[in-house]
Structure formats: structure tokens, C-alpha cells
Amino acid sequence: MSSKWVYSFGEGRAEGRAEMKNLLGGKGANLAEMSNLGLPVPPGFTITTEVCTWFYANGRSYPADLRAQVDAALAAVEAVVGMRFGDARNPLLVSVRSGARASMPGMMDTVLNLGLTDATVQGLADRSGDARFAYDSYRRFIQMYGNVVLGVEHHHFEEVLEEVKRERDYTFDTELKAEDWQAVIAGYKAVVDRTLGRPFPQDPVEQLWGAIGAVFGSWMNQRAITYRKLHDIPADWGTAVNVQAMVFGNMGDDCATGVAFTRNPSTGENKFYGEYLINAQGEDVVAGIRTPQHLTIAGKEANGSTLPSMEESMPEVFRQLDAVRLKLERHYRDMQDIEFTVQQSKLYMLQTRTGKRTAAAALKIAVDMAREGLIDERTAVLRIEPKSLDQLLHPTLDPKAKKQIIAKGLPASPGAASGKVVFTAEEAERLSELGESVILCRVETSPEDIHGMHAARGILTTRGGMTSHAAVVARGMGRACVAGAGELRIDYKRGTMLVRGVEVKAGDILTIDGSTGEVMLGEVPTIQPELSGDFALLMGWADRFRRMKVRTNAETPLDARTARKFGAEGIGLCRTEHMFFDADRIVAVRGMILADNEAGRRAALARIEPMQRQDFVELFKIMTGLPVTIRLLDPPLHEFLPASEAEMEEVAASTGTDLQKVQHRAHQLHEANPMLGHRGCRLGISYPEIYEMQARAIFEAAVVVFQETGETVTPEIMIPLVGTRKELDILKAVIDRVATEVSQRSGRPLEYLVGTMIELPRAALRAAEIARTAEFFSFGTNDLTQTTFGISRDDAASFLPDYQRTGIFEQDPFVTLDTDGVGELVQIAAERGRGARPGIKLGICGEHGGDPSSIYFCEKVGLDYVSCSPYRVPIARLAAAQAAILGEKAASEA
Secondary structure (H helix, E strand, O other): OOOOOEEEEEOOEEOOOHHHHHHHHHHHHHHHHHHHOOOOOOOEEEEOHHHHHHHHHOOOOOOOOHHHHHHHHHHHHHHHHOOEEOOOOOEEOEEEEEEEOOOOOOOOOEEEEEOOOOOHHHHHHHHHOOHHHHHHHHHHHHHHHHHHOOOOOHHHHHHHHHHHHHHHOOOOHHHOOHHHHHHHHHHHHHHHHHHHOOOOOOOHHHHHHHHHHHHHHHOOOHHHHHHHHHOOOOHHHOEEEEEEEOOOOOOOOOOEEEEEEOOOOOOOOOOOEEEEEEOOOHHHHHOOOOOOEEOOHHHHHHOOOOOOOHHHHOHHHHHHHHHHHHHHHHHHOOOEEEEEEEEOOEEEEEEEEEOOOOHHHHHHHHHHHHHHOOOOHHHHHHOOOHHHHHHHOOOEEOOOOOOOEEEEOEEEEOOEEEEEEEOOHHHHHHHHHOOOOEEEEEOOOOHHHHHHHHHOOEEEEOOOOOOOHHHHHHHHHOOEEEEOOOOOEEEOOOOEEEEOOEEEEOOOEEEEEOOOOEEEEOOOOEEOOOOOOHHHHHHHHHHHHOOOEEEEEOOOHHHHHHHHHOOOOOEEEEEOHHHHOOHHHHHHHHHHHHOOOHHHHHHHHHHHHHHHHHHHHHHHHHHOOOOEEEEOOOOOHHHHOOOOHHHHHHHHHHHOOOHHHHHHHHHHHOOOOHHHOOOOHHHHHHOHHHHHHHHHHHHHHHHHHHHHHOOOOOOEEEEOOOOOHHHHHHHHHHHHHHHHHHHHHHOOOOOOEEEEEEOOHHHHHOHHHHOOOOOEEEEOHHHHHHHHHOOOOOOHHHOHHHHHHOOOOOOOOOOOOOOOOHHHHHHHHHHHHHHHOOOOEEEEOOHHHHOHHHHHHHHHHOOOEEEEOHHHHHHHHHHHHHHHHHHHHHHHHO
16 A cells, blocks of 8 residues: 555645546545646645545554644645644634545535634634624534534534524524624534533644544445445445635625536536525535525526526626636536635635436437537447436326426426325335335435435425435436425424425325426326437447347337337347236146146147247247247246135136145145246156147247248247256257147248256356257346355345345345356356357346346356346447447457
């Protein structure tokens, strides 16, 4: 590890730069970069992420030489600003903020106005000429430091402030004068003393180290841990700490603070977008405590605001800020999220980072920037988070539907959502786990609500703007959000929300539209999205760069058509058993299972065969010559029989069988561990007539489609759960015999492939032998994960969270492929299969086929295709393109 722990910035130069994000964190690297660009950045220094790693590895202690480096960096800041830290007459105040590699808005702790004490507050008052401002800053510092560093509950401070306002008959904080704030400060200090049994610290150096420790400590707070888990951010990355000279947006009416985006983060329009507050500090904007004003006249008019925009109230500063916006966007070649402060009409830049945006905005920005020549098409494809496409693939409100609009707020994150009203994050999580859709309604959200926001379909707040915590987090998560619906009055105690005489109770249904800001009573119907324009263009670029094909898992015409609409290039998994459960054929399937002999089974199968044939005709027609991989019957037979006594009576009646026989057969078929029992190819070995019927239906369907459309179909017939080559040899002989019979009868030669699903570790290890018979492998990674780990996917939910919490698993192995264990088996099977049969076709059809991280692994191993559910096809197309681009890049750099 480096022994340089501290990097300085400011005054048009810096020791760091943007590329040092891993060491300096996103905020620190970008403060350094802005300093190097000559932008007005208050001077400061960054304590690196390596110190965070040291801190946790060494019992929350620091490297021996850190303090000396911090002292030297602080002295350099003092020299630049001409003030001294702790000087009673001319005090330097600093902010202490976190800054991880990946942006984690609001998840970790911040302390502002640090360095204020009973002695230095007078110096600040004299220097600023405004005692009210100085004492307001001091009370803010005690409140923030008391909460963040000393752990005193927020409400204790709020109660003191409310009491002082009540005594003096004030409504707003702005009415308090200097002497009022002094009374509040005395009350705040008494709260600290009473709660902790020790006074509020009056040594600025003690304050500084307390704040540094609190920021490092907050890396492991519950909300940060939850956020990292949701966004796949590794815990060992750590956070940096940024200490920066304070500039004040709350010194008077020529001061302001704000947050802006260089383009609209909801729509992606190339328009300056943001909010500011006059005479305020930065936390006031993002905390949603005051309703902010718009930066631009256009933004003000679009949102129907009557408050003056910055463009009107501070035209010269606005012009400078607009120039900074353009400079930053040209430099970073991406949409930026910026924080700024105006102190006595002078602009200061406090942060820039890549802005969080909705999927629709990400698409528009990527395509527009490619058209503008800022980035190339490859970069545009890499800019879109594949999982975020989910936001675009789901329904929006039907414009023709009746809507009972009860309130309107700000359109903070697009998309429509309906659900039961809940007022706490805990209730949102509880109902979501029961399968309920919920709308989380809060006065304002805070980072503690992160788990409930993730569980909710939509988020509604009564306070806060477009850059409030709720808005930023909702956009990042792809949740619909309406913020700042000020007409709504939430009463947490009663569990109600009032608006225009309408009372909405917990459990009532609401619909919100995050694209318009409308809040509606009841459930409003939705319509499917149109995937054209920017989406179609970018997906076209992605298709040009990707190597792997993308197929779908589908067995119904609806799924097949949906997948084709989303760009699927065939079916990678048609689960034939799903076709057996239809009401009109389950009776015949049960008749087959209850039959005493082969003749009885064949008679029942003969009733099912025309239905199966028609299923395949429809799928082959929809896929128009594209490959269709059909898995023969896989689940154990008991799944088709009922469990309850009443259902058994029904089966007996519908099949004309004695009830006792049904009960006996169900008992006979019962297995202690059916996932490892009589299923897959084992059924075909015991009852070859089942696979024979399915093969005949497939081949006859191929003949019908050729006769009707002239299209040659080449079905890929997949034998499931093979563990030995001998199983495959026996069942392939059955399929080949049926193919010969159908071909001779129809006078039409048949083209087809026979392959297997690799879902057992033995099959992966014996792949060379199996590939001598199999013409393709499809990795069934759901079962391969189960059989490799010895974990049942159906039962694992009860303990997997413990494994993730303790760090045994980084991710749920059923969601993201375990590349070390299961992945190694896939790699071994691919290499050995190709060694035995060089042209063997290799694909993956488990749930992992739609997971971007798993798709990167599939590209690395060189699979030919991935197959996933219809709605994940665009995600897989984009992830496959990104994997190919990154693979090429890595190869050229090697």
C-alpha cells in the first residue's frame, strides 16, 4: 500500500486527477479534475480509500503517518484562503464529506461548518458582518455533528428549535435573529451534554478527527450496506474522505446553493436542468426541507412555478454556471450532476459526477452524444446499464383510461405504478414479500428508507424537488416517483393521507405517473411500450457489435411473439411440460400416468399428440426458420397429479378411474427428493413412448410448416438431465427412428439436431464423451447450480440472505452465475465438448441467460448464444454487445 494517504486540490491545480477514482473516490477524483481544469473549486484535500481499508483492517485505527499528512494539507488550505483553522478572529471552516468509487447519493455521512466553536463563531460573525448567519451556521453544525458523529437523535434538536419558535411566536426558521439562534445553540449544547454526559467538543482538531472517523464509519452503516447490495458495489472498495474549505450559500441574498444536471436526467433532453435556493446551504436542497427554485426560465415555466429562476435573479452567475456546464460535459463526454454554491455573487463548484438518469434519458443522451460527435457508437452502447432497460420494457398508463387525479407533484422518475398505500419502508418491504404491489408514501424519504423504496413499485413524497433524495434514488432504481406533491397531508400516526377533502388510508389503491407527476385514486390500466426511435437505433448498434446470438425461453405463442418483437433470434428453450398443463390436455396426461401398461400409456399419448403437434406448428411459424430448441419432458410425473383428496376425487371422475387407484399411484410416484429423482431422460428410459410421441409431434409439425409456408424448419431436440453418454445414445436412437418413419411417410427429408442439457456436474466433466453423440449442449444453469452446490433453489431463500450478509456469497448464485464453481464446470464442458466435436453448438438457457454479469462470462467462455425470458431479450442483446466490446478492448490492451 502507498504511504501517501492525502492528496491536495484547489487554486487551479491538484495532486490527483479523474483517472484516480479507485484511490480518491469519485468525488475526490472529480474535485481534483475540476481544479486542474481551472474551475473555481474551494481548496481542500482527499484522504484515500486505502485509509478506509486500513481503518477496518486495524480495529478502526489510522496509519501512523496520516495525522502529519492531514496537518500539512490543512496548512496548505489555510495558506490559499488566508484563514486559520481554529483561529478565533479569522477562522477557517471546512466540510467533511464521503466519496466512494461508485456514486452512493445520500448513503454516507457529511458534516458542514466544521471548526465552529464558542470562540470561532464570533470571528465568523465579525468577518461576515452578519451575526445571524454566524450563529445559524453554528447551530447547523452542532445539529449535524451531534447527529452524525456523536449519535444524538435528530428529533432532540428539532424539539429545541420548535420550542424556541413557539416561545417567540415564529413560524419559519428565517424569522429567527442572532440572539434567537444563540438560545437555540444553548439548548442544542444542553441536549448533547444531557444525552452523552459530556459537553459538545470545542477543539476544532478533535471535531475534524471525529468527523473523519464518522465518514469512514458510515461506509458500514445499514443504509450503505443495503445500497451496495442493491447496486452490486463490493464492500472492500471503501470510501475516501474529502475535507474542503467551506463556502457559504447562506450569508445573505447574494448567496445561493444548488444542484444541477447538464441535461435533463428524466428525459435526456439537452437542456440545463436543476434547482437552487437563495440564502441556503447545500443540504437544504437535497433534504427536501425547502421547496427549491428552478435554474432556468424554461424549467420554471414547464413546472408551473411562480418563484424566480436563477437565470432571472442571478443572471451573471447563471451565465458562468452555464459555461461550466458545457465545459464539464465536453471534458467528461457524459451528462454531469453538479453541486455549486454562490457566496456573495461568486460561483464555486463543489462537485461533479456522472449523473444518475432514467433508462429513457440514458438512451437519449447516449444516442444524442454519438450524433453530436462527443462519443462513438461503441461508447454509446457501453453507456447503457443493461438491467435499466427493464424500465422501458414495461407498461405505461393507457391515455384513454379514466383517471381520478387527486394531486399533482413533480415528475421525478418516469413510469406508471399502482399499488397499496403504505407509509413506512418496513411495511413496503413486508407487503412486497407477500407479493403485493405497494406505493410508498412519505413526507420525504431519507437514506434509511432505501429498503422500502426498493420493495415499492412507486414512491410518492409531499416535499422535495427533482434533485431530492427520493427523486435521485428512484431514478437510479427505475422506480416511478412523484415528488413534492405539496397538497397532500400525511398523518403517520393515523395512517392516512388527506387531499382536497379525500382521505386515502393505508391499504387503499393509488396510481402514480412519474412522467407527469399525477397521483390518481384506484388502479389505472396500462399499455405496452413502443420500442422504436432511440431504443431501436441503439439496439441496432448493439447487434452490430455483439458476437453471441440471443434466443428466448418460450413455449406459448404469446411469449414467442413478444420475444420476436424484442429481437430474439430463435427459441433456446421450449419447455414441453408447460404445454401439458392446459385444461384441455391435463386429463389425457393424467390418464397416461395412471395407465397400468404401455398400451394404456400409448392410448393416452395419442390423445395428447395432435395438441403437441399444433403447439410446435405455431412456434415454428412465429420463428420463421430461426432455430427452436425443444426440451423433451423433464419434470417428475407426480407434478401432474393432484395433492389434495378433493382434487384426487376430481381426477378419478375425469379419467374414469377408481379413487383408490389414483391415491395409490400418487403414493407410488412420491419422491423424497424429486429434483434428483425420476425425471428428465430417466423418464424417457423408463417410458420411451413419451419421448417417441413428442419427437413425432415435432417432426410432423416441421413437415406441416414446410407444406404451408415453404419454410424449412431445423428443430433442435434436447434431452434433459443426461449424466452418461449411454442415456443419450438410447434416446437418440428412439428420435432417429421416429424421424425416419415421419420422413418416409411424408416423403420429405428432415433436418434436425439432437443434443443435451448440461445440468449435472458429471455431464460437464464427461462432456468429451457425451459430445460424440450430442450435436449441441445447452447449459441448464438453474439445475447445474443446484446440483453443484447441493442447494435446492426452492428452499434456499430461507438462508441465502445470511450467506450474502456474512460475505460467503457476494450474490445469489441463482441470480448471477457462480463463475468460480459452476462457471468452471461450464468452461470445462465447453472445452471438452469442442475437443470431441469441433463444430458443437453451445448455449445457456438457465435464468442466468438474462443476467448481464453472467452474460459477460458466457462471452469469455465463447458460447454461441444465450437464451432468456422474453422481456430480458433486449437486456441480453445489450449485455452481449458490451461483453464483446470489452473483450476486444481487453485483448487489444493485453
